[in-house]
Amino acid sequence: MVTAWWLRRSAQLLTAVVMATIGLVVVTPPAMACACGGMVQPPGNSTTVTGETALVTQGAGRETIVMSLSAKSDAARAGLLVPTPAPATPALADRDIFTDLADQTAPRSKERHHFFGPPLFFGDHGSSGSDNEARSSPAGVQVLGEVDLGPLKAVSIKANNAADLHSWLDSRGFVMSPQFEALVTPYLDKGWAFTAMTLTAEGKSLTGTLPPVSLEFASDTLVYPMRMSSGAKETQHVRTYVLADHRVERTDPTATQGQLHTAYADRVRTSLVTSPDLKRLSAGKAWLTEFTQTFDHPGEQVRSDFTFARAPHDTPVVHYAYRDEYFIPVDVAVLLVVSAAAIAGAIVLIRRRQRRS
Template sequence: MRVRRRAAQLVAVVLMALGLIAVGPASSYACACGAMIPSDSGARSSGELGLVQWDGRTETLDLSMVINGRTRDAAWIMPAPKDTRVTLGEKALFDRLKEATKPRVEKRYHYGPDFSFGGDGDGAGAGSDAGGAPGAAVSVEGTSTVGPFQVTTLSGTDGSAVNSWLTSHGYPARPDLVPSLQSYLDQGWRLYAVKLTPTAGQLQGELSPLRMTFPAAKPVYPIRLSEHAKDFQSVVVYVAAAHRMDQDLPTAPRDEAPGVAFARWVDPTLLDPTRSYPSGQRVFLTKTMTHAAPGQIDADFTYSRAAADTEYQEVEYVDVDRSWVSELAIAVVGLLVLLGGVGWAVRRGRGRLRTHS
């Protein structure tokens, strides 16, 4: 009976694994800021990186998609306010940010003897089509080429019409996206349909960042379209402002509250090494990491000034084994005890010899 139960469990595990392989890539094309479709079915979006820079009136948003696998091209939707200026971001930006905000390494020395017998240690604590008239159900306001990106700006009054346009032009769209699309249109926002085709080779890993600049009363990271995503969402957003900015609490609970991985004053050249800043100028950089199920994302991420400019940085502990020190001390003590015992035995033996003589 035990053999039969083990066999049945093994078959169930194999079937579950095959099921995950079958549905995995096909069901994970949604990105945190909107929907994304790699043209190759073997590739999928695995995250994104965002940098929000806010000076109190204007926001500059740099966005880099991350593709797991290889694909010939990709397309996605990016909502943003009217009159957004779209330019090309800097390729090395997020590499610098990742390096500057990585956890601080601290060593933990262990001097006690190790009586374990193997096992794992503890783990350490991203040509235009003709459009309708302004105010029409859907209007193509223009198409521009920004580096490797082709960006089409859409406006309108009917989310269903915009969704139909996107579907017929090879962009990610589904009927269940319509309420979110309609919400952005009702705000007077535009929908930027983006296509990216490499000049050579295939797309993989972190894609070139796209930069969007627009007026903003407070920092915002458009993510509402991810309410309709298929997979669990993991988003890393850097926020640079004159003070520490914390992510506002969501209206719906998440599996895990947005976490702050880094919050410190930094040199502004970290954000743009080519720009000249006044001597001594600093900017407060906050790195937030959010993990949430798609259905729990019901609003864009917004950020407000924190109560204080409290600095914080994650710490990664590295365990250093110094047990040899205590082991050596034990050995020395043991040797001294042994020598002391031998000396005592020798002295006692000599004493007995004198007595007998």
């Protein structure tokens, strides 16, 4: 009976380990592609944003988007256009902001207590663990401001139409495809502004992680520009962090497409905040919500920008990395049971012999 129970328990433990391994494979976030902006490059060059992490927050009529981009390129210079409802003020952001966000959302250690544990004298004792020059402009383009951020030169602009924007980019040596014009036209029709950032690598290619950039602009609603990713040809993986007074949910039509997950939601743990930028942005914002979404067919699935609203409840979404504590190793328990059985058997035999004699 004891042996059967032990075999059944071992099978349950093995099944749990296999399922946990599958879970790790499923939830590990893959490399992310550029979601909020459009890349343009000089003729003959190719530039692709291979990774992006974004933080968005809003308050007092102002929204802030912080982006960290990784690029793969054979060019030393490229352009990134990011649409915003109002002209944005660009700035370099603290590199530690996304390290802090990763710490906030990382699985938390939690103990689990078991009566029986792994073998003490037999089995594998190895341990395993689990677990970002100003120039003249065409008449239809208004330059609202320009700032030199070192490796990034950012210009805030508004354009009358896609043709004027095309001419403005062309005057700076960038090429915008007809498809790209179709993607920017909805923003132009709504009167949105663009932040045009020139990415430079001082004679080297742009491949690698670029400094995080912060864009602040007037907005009464929380929005993350995403519509331009409908022009992507490859699978898109998007991660967005949202700082707000409460847990938030997605409210846009694109939320019903692809694979949307609320990966994390809980109160901000101030003890883990070391980044000055994150301290400033999280002041008065009690909750952090993290979303991940995958689009296998972005041309069909990306139908809108991302918008957010307060969730109906503040239920936390937190993942745990369990640390198991055991009262007694299973092989010791088996030895004790066998020993006890042997002693009991010996006692029975002795008593039987005593009765016969």
